[in-house]
Amino acid sequence: MRRVAVIGVGVTKFGKHERTCAELFAEAAADAIQDAGVSPRTIQAIYFGNVVGGEGERQLHMGPQAGSVLGLPAVPTTRFETACATSHSAFRHAVMEVGAGISDVVLVGGAERVLNLPTDVATEYFAFASDAVFEQSTGITFPGVFALIARAHMTKHGTTEEQMAHVAVKNHRHGALNPKAQFQKEITIEDVLASAKVADPLKLYDCCPFTDGAAALVVAAVDVARKSRNPIWVLSSAAASDSMCLHDKKDLSRALATERAAQAAYRQAGRGPEDVDVVELHDCFTIAEIVATEGLGFFEPGTGGIAAEKGWTSLGGKLPVNPSGGLKAKGHPIGATGAAQIAEIVTQLRGEADPRQVDGARVGLAHTLGGNAATVLVSLFGSE
């Protein structure tokens, strides 16, 4: 495999948009190509992610549509879907295509738009990522799935609702420093604990919002990357799966796919959790951040809640997690989330994330989880 780098990033404002997924992606992609400093004609493939466009926009075949709106109608496109991990899956495949020498420059990213839908319809579409026959039929929702995980973690480890609230407060504090974030306001522990119940024990402020937005990355081979202004190197990119149905998972308090993907990513990169300076991970719900910080090897099983409470994962703490604000405050346009997380890691490793810069960050990790924790991607990045 050739060395591969991310040489350009683009992210739209996250929040509500009137434009289509293809338009949003095209904006992020054009920004990424200009950030990379390459001509649009160097793009040899487009790997595009979207999840609910078939339902939300009555639009399939979004890949060539996105390429057309971008102004690159002749570039081959492929659409990816792995629920909330979608554009991180697309990224891993772009890295493989470039690393294998098939293409020198690949554009990768994703877009999502759900705020045009009523809440109950968006809730229904998100639940499509759980098993239709065994799970959707019971009326379970996505907050419901993570509520089951939260209660399992609370029962096994004594994790508290206050500890989960610390994750929300921290990510809102970080999001207030990110002009692209959907929410740029700080909240308190009391706000979280007093917020409306969504799926017990999860409350409104334990949950990420519905979000429209897009993100894009330019992935390039070593020879192209060396000529770019500030390449960030892909040290590894790994995927793992776990059983689709909750009833097949061996331990609801753990994310086995996170553990498997992390082990593979560390092994490929020749690094370990102790080498990581900055993390963007999948905090679709506050409990998800706690479980992920354990599964990625940063904290012992059962202690992720304590780490959040003690501020270890805050900017200025021993391991800053989600300096962008995370899915919780930055927002979660599901098909764009993986690419947006990677864009933040690239920005951090370039040293361009002021005022939320993690000082001296040289190695970063992005973690994206899809569906009932059945798909997980973990990638490691380095400034050299």
Next chain:
Amino acid sequence: MSKVITLKAFFEEARAGRLTGIRCGRCGELAIPPKEFCPACHERAWEPVPLVGHGAIASFTVIRIPPRGRAADSPYAVALVRLDEGVSLLGRIVDIPLDALKVGLPVRFRPLLQQDQTVVGFGPA
């Protein structure tokens, strides 16, 4: 030779009040169908086994922001139930007050009918 229990067969039996598991003829792994290979040993030698339908709540939630079409039911509880035989199933909780729910509470399988669809439910043991 493997006896495949299809989803259709599983839910037809469930509608009649009977839960069906599958046991691996090689390693003894017990699972919820449908599956072709045994995830534990990769043999293809399943035999159907009846499950008595009794278990205990392993985790539960109360859904207060429901998906489209379920507002009339809300709030309602969904639980992951660990059956006595050692496998788990997700199901809708019925006839148990929401404030009586707790991890470890014994429950019994009960088929629920939604239009033509059979849904896994659990009621008092």
